Amino acid sequence: MAHAQDEPEDFKVISQLLFELEQRSWFPRDIYPKMPPPPESRAYFIELRDDLTPEQADSLFTIIESKYEQHKMAISERQVDSTFIYMATGNYLSSEKCKWCGIKPDTLLKDPNYSRYKQLAKRLIKGKMNKLKIPFDGLSYKGKYRLKSADEFPSREEMYNGRLNFLSGGELDFSRFYQKEDLGLIYFSFSTCKMDCAAGYMVLYERKNGDWKIFDILMQWIT
8 A cells, every 4th residue: 555655746736726626715614414495495395395284384484484494593603613625535545446537528529638538538438547545644734724633533424414513514535646747637526415416526637747737527426
């Protein structure tokens, strides 16, 4: 199994990617699992709940609104360290086979700028590199989002109900960084809720003047 000092470029690229995604406003500032009902939806809600009388449905809608206000109040009163926002992740960069990691949509391969990544993408799909342990304490960060081992997080329920003493932006998982000459690829998945709101992306890099720059970010799947 490889160690961090053997492949520091993996983590350098991840640090740059976190900062780039932050600049693009991809990450939430916090997790708010409870969403308020739109005020104009009261009439729709009453009509939808044909199992209740209009008066009962109206009363239930009012209760839902009240619970959301209580939730906002609880969040506002939290004593949290908001200096950094932590993203949960596994303890290793993945090296497993990645059935999602193609150049999608396939029509992009007709463009030479994308077809040049085809061989690297095949290596990523086969996943033959060693796993790489993430040195959480040794990673450098440019922005406010930091990685934290998922093992160090309290239960998911506490995270999503806003009962942590630090802010959380969701969950990220990364592959190893695949590179050849001046081209590079890394795959990551991102989730910001309990279930069914995640997506996977492949990031295409090109090296310019000795530094890795993002050429494009391709969505691979979404739920």
